[in-house]
Amino acid sequence: MSSCAILAENISKRYQIGENAGYETLRESITRAFTRPVRWMKGERERSKTRAFWALRNVSLEVKQGDVVGILGRNGAGKSTLLKVFSRITTPTSGRAVLRGRMGSLLEVGTGFHPELSGRDNIYLNGSILGMSKAEIRKHFDEIVAFSEIEDFLDTPVKNYSSGMYMRLAFAVAAHLDPEILVVDEVLAVGDARFQKKCLKKMDSVAKQGRTVLFVSHNIAAISSLCTTGVLLQKGEVIASGPIQSVIQKYSSSAGISSSTHWTGDAGDNNARLKETWIRSLSPEGSFDTTADLEVGVRLQILKPIEGLILGIRLLSQYEYELAYMLQDDAESSVPPVVPPGELVRRFIIPGNTLAAGTYRITLDIGIHFVTLIIGQSDEGSLLFELENLYGVGRRFPVPMMRGYTSLFRPAWPVL
Numbered sequence: 001m002s003s004c005a006i007l008a009e010n011i012s013k014r015y016q017i018g019e020n021a022g023y024e025t026l027r028e029s030i031t032r033a034f035t036r037p038v039r040w041m042k043g044e045r046e047r048s049k050t051r052a053f054w055a056l057r058n059v060s061l062e063v064k065q066g067d068v069v070g071i072l073g074r075n076g077a078g079k080s081t082l083l084k085v086f087s088r089i090t091t092p093t094s095g096r097a098v099l100r101g102r103m104g105s106l107l108e109v110g111t112g113f114h115p116e117l118s119g120r121d122n123i124y125l126n127g128s129i130l131g132m133s134k135a136e137i138r139k140h141f142d143e144i145v146a147f148s149e150i151e152d153f154l155d156t157p158v159k160n161y162s163s164g165m166y167m168r169l170a171f172a173v174a175a176h177l178d179p180e181i182l183v184v185d186e187v188l189a190v191g192d193a194r195f196q197k198k199c200l201k202k203m204d205s206v207a208k209q210g211r212t213v214l215f216v217s218h219n220i221a222a223i224s225s226l227c228t229t230g231v232l233l234q235k236g237e238v239i240a241s242g243p244i245q246s247v248i249q250k251y252s253s254s255a256g257i258s259s260s261t262h263w264t265g266d267a268g269d270n271n272a273r274l275k276e277t278w279i280r281s282l283s284p285e286g287s288f289d290t291t292a293d294l295e296v297g298v299r300l301q302i303l304k305p306i307e308g309l310i311l312g313i314r315l316l317s318q319y320e321y322e323l324a325y326m327l328q329d330d331a332e333s334s335v336p337p338v339v340p341p342g343e344l345v346r347r348f349i350i351p352g353n354t355l356a357a358g359t360y361r362i363t364l365d366i367g368i369h370f371v372t373l374i375i376g377q378s379d380e381g382s383l384l385f386e387l388e389n390l391y392g393v394g395r396r397f398p399v400p401m402m403r404g405y406t407s408l409f410r411p412a413w414p415v416l
């Protein structure tokens with residue numbers, strides 16, 4: 001127990017939802033009392049217009065000091081409710097949560113801020129709410145202001161801040177006041193990409209100092225790069241916990257993501273229609289192994305002559321990182337060829353020993369140079385496949401702590 005930062009024991013949270021979930025006036029209560037016998041004699045029954053909704057059901061988990069925990073689940077799974085219980089914003093209907101250490105929480109933009117006060121005053125106000133002394137706040141004040149990037153608006157009432165400014169200041173206060181436990185909900189979605197990266201770097205720094213981080217997000221890439229362990233919630237219950245990669249795989253399975261190595265359909269516009277896409281292994285056994293060459297195929301029906309056909313293929317990791325982008329752009333040649341009406345088939349090769357074992361997705365970009373985009377990064381024609389390291393050889397990267405590596409396609413054009 002000495003190394004335990006958070007202990008949740010059979011936490012359940014029930015809400016009442018429905019028309020009569022609020023309070024009645026005195027007049028309504030008296031009227032209901034006097035008319036109840038009459039309704040009973042008429043055979044009427046009072047129907048409750050409220051019902052119980054269990055946001056959490058018997059949630060038990062233990063978070064060790066220094067753990068960086070990603071909490072996953074679909075909307076309505078109970079993630080935010082669980083964080084509110086940990087942050088003492090709401091009390092559980094049953095069960096208990098034991099926390100050891102000072103908590104800094106960022107659950108909603110500007111939680112604990114007073115809109116009429118300036119940014120400067122709110123730093124001291126929010127710091128005091130988090131249990132910091134005035135001397136401690138003063139010690140970190142310059143760091144907070146620099147991180148939030150609101151120096152020019154520090155003495156402006158926060159009610160005049162944009163949502164992005166609000167969020168930057170709120171996160172800066174929560175992250176810089178030395179909390180033993182940092183709780184962050186999906187509010188990072190408010191910021192731009194640069195600030196999100198800055199926040200993730202700060203949370204990673206907090207975690208490396210031995211502090212505990214709870215992180216709720218639908219950004220699987222961020223959770224994968226930051227967290228070491230994970231918890232998966234579904235309808236208020238814990239259905240998986242453990243190493244983050246295994247929890248992410250469970251989450252992907254529960255979200256209905258399954259392999260799809262062949263697509264047929266009819267998508268596009270009056271210039272061209274996408275009819276078929278596929279990916280197949282070129283190994284003699286036909287297995288999707290890391291050592292096997294893979295063929296990516298596209299079949300188009302060209303409806304009218306096209307000058308400057310664009311065909312792009314994106315390779316994404318299961319965490320939606322773009323690993324490679326192969327582009328065939330006829331307009332780049334000195335004399336752009338004109339693709340006549342009819343069927344057009346293109347095949348590309350992903351060489352063996354290029355990718356590590358894992359799950360990958362392929363999306364298409366099809367268009368006419370400087371004219372129109374026929375299909376762009378949609379589910380139409382997308383493929384999902386999984387590679388295995390069956391023989392214990394081949395590429396083994398990226399490992400969990402390595403991100404953003406690049407692998408390249410080698411196009412194999414058919415001879416027509």
